[in-house]
Amino acid sequence: MRLMDRDGSGNIDFKEFVDVMADQFFRKPTITELEIAFDYFDKDQSGYITEEELFFAISRFKGDLTKSDVQKMIQVIDKDKDNKINKKEFINLILNNSN
Numbered sequence: 001m002r003l004m005d006r007d008g009s010g011n012i013d014f015k016e017f018v019d020v021m022a023d024q025f026f027r028k029p030t031i032t033e034l035e036i037a038f039d040y041f042d043k044d045q046s047g048y049i050t051e052e053e054l055f056f057a058i059s060r061f062k063g064d065l066t067k068s069d070v071q072k073m074i075q076v077i078d079k080d081k082d083n084k085i086n087k088k089e090f091i092n093l094i095l096n097n098s099n
Helices: 016-026 031-041 049-059 066-075 087-096
Strands: none
Touching: 016 049, 031 087, 049 066, 066 087
16 A cells, blocks of 8 residues: 555555556566566577477467467567577567567
8 A cells, every 4th residue: 555655645546556557567677577588488498489489488378379470470589590589689679669
């Protein structure tokens, strides 16, 4: 309650609610958070996210994903053109696409 009741009034008004939600949902993730997220995708801990790893992770949430969709994603993200996503490419993707 104290975190949300920023003016100490004992009530949470709409502006306070929006401010707290914005802080939590629209902030840039930390490098540590992004490294943890990268490790979630990098199942074999090779230091790269492969096409298979990306497909497995995303298809759990998006059922109609195709291998072609994943290949297109990798082509956009993969700056060094080795057909996999390294940690730097992953982190840059997220940081450059967050508010």
